[in-house]
Amino acid sequence: MIKPILKQIIIYLSISCILISFFSCGNNSNINKDHLVFRYNEYASINTLDPAFSRTLQDNSVCNQLFNGLVQLDKDLNILPSIAKNWTISEDGLKYSFSLREDVYFHKHKLFGKDSTRTVIAKDFEYSLNRLRDKKIAAPGSWVLNKVDDFEAINDTLFEITLKQPFPAFIGLLTMKYCSVVPKEIVNHYGTEFRSHPIGTGPFKFKRWEENIKLVFRKNRRYFEKDETGKSLPYLEAVTVTFLPDKQSEFLQFAQGNIDYVSGLDASYKDELLTADGRLRDKYSETVNMIRGPFLNTEYLGFYLDSETPEIQSELIRKAINYGFDRKKMMIYLRNGIGNPANGGFIPIGLPGYNKSIGFSYQPEKAKQLVKQFKKESGITNPEINLVTTSNYLSFCEFIQRELEKTGLKINVDVMPEATLRSARSNGKVDMFRSSWIADYLDAENYLSIFYSKNFAPNGSNYFHYKSTVFDSLYNKAFTVTNIEERKLLYTTMDSLAMEKALMVPLFYDEVVRFTRKNVKGLGINPINLLDLRRVKKD
Numbered sequence: 312m313i314k315p316i317l318k319q320i321i322i323y324l325s326i327s328c329i330l331i332s333f334f335s336c337g338n339n340s341n342i343n344k345d346h347l348v349f350r351y352n353e354y355a356s357i358n359t360l361d362p363a364f365s366r367t368l369q370d371n372s373v374c375n376q377l378f379n380g381l382v383q384l385d386k387d388l389n390i391l392p393s394i395a396k397n398w399t400i401s402e403d404g405l406k407y408s409f410s411l412r413e414d415v416y417f418h419k420h421k422l423f424g425k426d427s428t429r430t431v432i433a434k435d436f437e438y439s440l441n442r443l444r445d446k447k448i449a450a451p452g453s454w455v456l457n458k459v460d461d462f463e464a465i466n467d468t469l470f471e472i473t474l475k476q477p478f479p480a481f482i483g484l485l486t487m488k489y490c491s492v493v494p495k496e497i498v499n500h501y502g503t504e505f506r507s508h509p510i511g512t513g514p515f516k517f518k519r520w521e522e523n524i525k526l527v528f529r530k531n532r533r534y535f536e537k538d539e540t541g542k543s544l545p546y547l548e549a550v551t552v553t554f555l556p557d558k559q560s561e562f563l564q565f566a567q568g569n570i571d572y573v574s575g576l577d578a579s580y581k582d583e584l585l586t587a588d589g590r591l592r593d594k595y596s597e598t599v600n601m602i603r604g605p606f607l608n609t610e611y612l613g614f615y616l617d618s619e620t621p622e623i624q625s626e627l628i629r630k631a632i633n634y635g636f637d638r639k640k641m642m643i644y645l646r647n648g649i650g651n652p653a654n655g656g657f658i659p660i661g662l663p664g665y666n667k668s669i670g671f672s673y674q675p676e677k678a679k680q681l682v683k684q685f686k687k688e689s690g691i692t693n694p695e696i697n698l699v700t701t702s703n704y705l706s707f708c709e710f711i712q713r714e715l716e717k718t719g720l721k722i723n724v725d726v727m728p729e730a731t732l733r734s735a736r737s738n739g740k741v742d743m744f745r746s747s748w749i750a751d752y753l754d755a756e757n758y759l760s761i762f763y764s765k766n767f768a769p770n771g772s773n774y775f776h777y778k779s780t781v782f783d784s785l786y787n788k789a790f791t792v793t794n795i796e797e798r799k800l801l802y803t804t805m806d807s808l809a810m811e812k813a814l815m816v817p818l819f820y821d822e823v824v825r826f827t828r829k830n831v832k833g834l835g836i837n838p839i840n841l842l843d844l845r846r847v848k849k850d
Contacts, residue, residue: 607659660820833847
């Protein structure tokens, strides 16, 4: 019987052969078109190709190739036009008026009729946003419209959104994949199966998806964006995604030249690839490029406060864990210096509201005292906690486990697949869990929403089930404050409230690190690590 990973590799090679055969059909001069195909692996798998349900980085990265919204982010997270060629905001900050391009076409589908496509009009955005609000489909992105009172297609090229109250960060919300435009007739035809039969407007169009095996996109030849010289985007002919289920196998494929790109640093290959101070080793410097930059991502351990486990309910134990391990040492030994130790709050470096003084430093003696105090007050002589993680973060959790043993606290580490842990975390099935929070838009409200009581999981992202009337009051007040300095102070105050209760254990503020083959050009990086293949070329 073929082992699963070997089977995946064989399938991957078969895909490559099929694509090479496809491109070379009938033309002997084009036998190798590999430079027109971008190949990468997604070890964490993909849940959907429907942007309304695209809630993970992996889902967003594939949906980003298929769909567009009114606006988009550039590599520096500036908000730029997309299908909306320009927009205006009323003086009271309530009305946003978007003028749409007239040259944006949906990907071809027979349901469109004679021409197999049609242009995007304002009614399509009206439908797409109403779909987010539809309680019958329970789209996880519905929250982006919480501040929206109404929206309307004035005519084919004018779309207006009216807010309930001014919210300066709103335009940033519209860059999220949730707000992508989709065609009503296609969605109605497929229903829930639109997740695997996507029709969008993006630079690539859907070709084939065998879940957990392979995903193939082809170039959209009617894509509306052009480069600085007037050449149509994208440059590539196709994108193929494989799903080898672990990072070590993924890196092996990359090292052998079978995939073009790897994102992130994993314990299974970090020392093979990088020196202790974070530089590429000589053996890879001639074949691999490393791109590195800020990443608006906080890696953390979370506590489910509605747990019946006394240790989880105890603020003493939660604080002991925060004090009980050396984050700087952890980053040097486990990440080769990639990333910043999270000695501040939940808001990461780079966002207004970040404050390095509100977090926890390494104080092992204080951690011991807190554990000792818990034992005395609770009568529990051997406190222990179950911590659940995915395999690629096991080394971090084992590091913390060893450090906390010195304080008198036992931590049992369990490993789950990513999708299983995500479900368990949302449904309160794990007491303590490893997770991360990546910015969706450039405002710290994005981070603080995770502590808002009305966002209790599973219907929201408050996985901790934290409830505080003081926090909620400050959170709601922040929406009414347009002065950035005042909002910054409110954000810091809210973050400090969460840290005072030790709702979570911030581990580190991540960095984007991407590795590509030398022949890949134009990939770049951005602080939300969203994959953008429009301008990628392969020599």
